[in-house]
Amino acid sequence: MTTLDAAHLKLAPKVLLHDHLDGGLRPATVLELAAETGYDRLPADDVEGLARWFREAADSGSLVRYLETFEHTVAVMQTVGALERVARECVEDLADDNVVYAEVRYAPEQHLEQGLTLDEVVEAVLRGFADGERVAAERGKQITVRCLVTAMRHAARSLEIAELAVRYRDRGVVGFDIAGAEAGHPPTRHLGAFEYMRASSAPFTIHAGEAFGLPSIHEAIGFCGADRLGHGVRVIDDIELPEGAHPADRSFTGAKLGLIANVVRDKRIPLELCPSSNVQTGAVASLAEHPFNVLARLRFRVTVNTDNRLMGDTSMTKEFALLAEHFGYGWADFERFTVNAMKSAFIHFDERLRFIDDVIKPGYAVLLG
Known part of the structure; x- marks a missing residue:
C-alpha cells in the first residue's frame, strides 16, 4: 500500500462539489x-502580503466577516476578460491538484457593475x-468542470438566476x-426559485446548516426540497x-x-462539508472537533470540499491531509468520500x-496497492 503522505495524497483522484469561483483566485x-x-x-500590494491578508481576514470565526473578503475578489471580476481568466486559472489549479471532476459556483448577479448581462457573465x-x-489536457491532466449558478440570499433575484441555470443547463x-449570510435570510424566502427548479427537473443545492443551525437545514430539505x-x-x-465519545x-x-x-441520512442527502472553512467561519470550534468523522462513521453521505481556496489557503490535497491527521483516515476512506x-x-x-x-x-x- 502506498504511503499516505502529502505527495501521494496529491496523486489521488478527487471530486469537488463545493468551490466558489470568487473565493479561489490566485493572489497574483x-x-x-x-x-x-x-x-x-x-x-496589500504584493502577492505574499495579499495572500496573508485574505487568510487572516477569513480566520475571524464569523461568517459575516468571512464574506467581507469577497468584496475585493468580486471587484476585479467585472469584465469578460477577467471572468474568462479567473475561470481558466481555476480549472488549471484544480487539475494540478488532481481534481478530476468539479462543480464550481459563483453568483452572476455580482458581476454586473460594468454593464455585463447575466448571460454574458x-x-x-x-x-x-x-x-x-x-490547457490541463495539454499538460496531461484530464478534468471536467461544470458550473452552479448562485443567487444571493439577501437579494431578490433568485427566480431570475434559477431561470438562468435552466437556460444554460x-x-x-x-x-x-x-x-x-444565513441569519435573517432563510431559504424559504426563495421558494419561487426552488419551485421553478423542481418544475424544470433541475437539481439544486442550498447553503444551510453553516452559520445557522437545524432550522436552516429543516427549511432547506423540508420546504425547499434541496438535493x-x-x-x-x-x-x-x-x-x-x-457518553464520553470523542x-x-x-x-x-x-x-x-x-x-x-x-431524514438527511435516510434520504442520502449529500453533505458538502468544508473542514477548514467551517473552522474559519466559526461553524465548528476546531478541526479536532469537526463533526466530519462522526458523520462519516455514522454513514451520512459526506463529501470533502474546499469552499474558498484563496481565503482558506487550501486545496483538496490539504483538506485530505488534515482529515487524515485528525481522524486517521486511510486510502479506502478517501476513496469512499470521493x-x-x-x-x-x-x-x-x-x-x-x-x-x-x-x-x-x-x-x-x-x-491501495
Whole structure:
C-alpha cells in the first residue's frame, strides 16, 4: 500500500462539489486585475502580503466577516476578460491538484457593475472553464468542470438566476444554489426559485446548516426540497453521541439521531462539508472537533470540499491531509468520500458511473496497492 503522505495524497483522484469561483483566485491574479481595472482598494500590494491578508481576514470565526473578503475578489471580476481568466486559472489549479471532476459556483448577479448581462457573465465563465480544460489536457491532466449558478440570499433575484441555470443547463451549468449570510435570510424566502427548479427537473443545492443551525437545514430539505446541503455541518446538533465519545473515535455505536438527522441520512442527502472553512467561519470550534468523522462513521453521505481556496489557503490535497491527521483516515476512506461526491454530482448517471469505474476506482486501486 502506498504511503499516505502529502505527495501521494496529491496523486489521488478527487471530486469537488463545493468551490466558489470568487473565493479561489490566485493572489497574483487579484493584483494584476486590480491594476488593469484601476481598483485601488486592495489591502496589500504584493502577492505574499495579499495572500496573508485574505487568510487572516477569513480566520475571524464569523461568517459575516468571512464574506467581507469577497468584496475585493468580486471587484476585479467585472469584465469578460477577467471572468474568462479567473475561470481558466481555476480549472488549471484544480487539475494540478488532481481534481478530476468539479462543480464550481459563483453568483452572476455580482458581476454586473460594468454593464455585463447575466448571460454574458455565464458565457464568459463557461469559456474560461473550457479553456482551462484544454490547457490541463495539454499538460496531461484530464478534468471536467461544470458550473452552479448562485443567487444571493439577501437579494431578490433568485427566480431570475434559477431561470438562468435552466437556460444554460445543456451548455455547462448543472445546477442552482443560494448563498450568503444565513441569519435573517432563510431559504424559504426563495421558494419561487426552488419551485421553478423542481418544475424544470433541475437539481439544486442550498447553503444551510453553516452559520445557522437545524432550522436552516429543516427549511432547506423540508420546504425547499434541496438535493444537497452546502455545508450542513450543524446536522450534528440533532445527534446525541454516546457518553464520553470523542470526535476522533472510530465508532459511535449507540448514537441517537433526531428527526432531521435521520431524514438527511435516510434520504442520502449529500453533505458538502468544508473542514477548514467551517473552522474559519466559526461553524465548528476546531478541526479536532469537526463533526466530519462522526458523520462519516455514522454513514451520512459526506463529501470533502474546499469552499474558498484563496481565503482558506487550501486545496483538496490539504483538506485530505488534515482529515487524515485528525481522524486517521486511510486510502479506502478517501476513496469512499470521493465516490460519495461523484454519486452526488449534478451530471447524468452514466457520466457519474464512468468517472467512478474508469477514473476513481482505478486511481485508488494503485494507491491501495
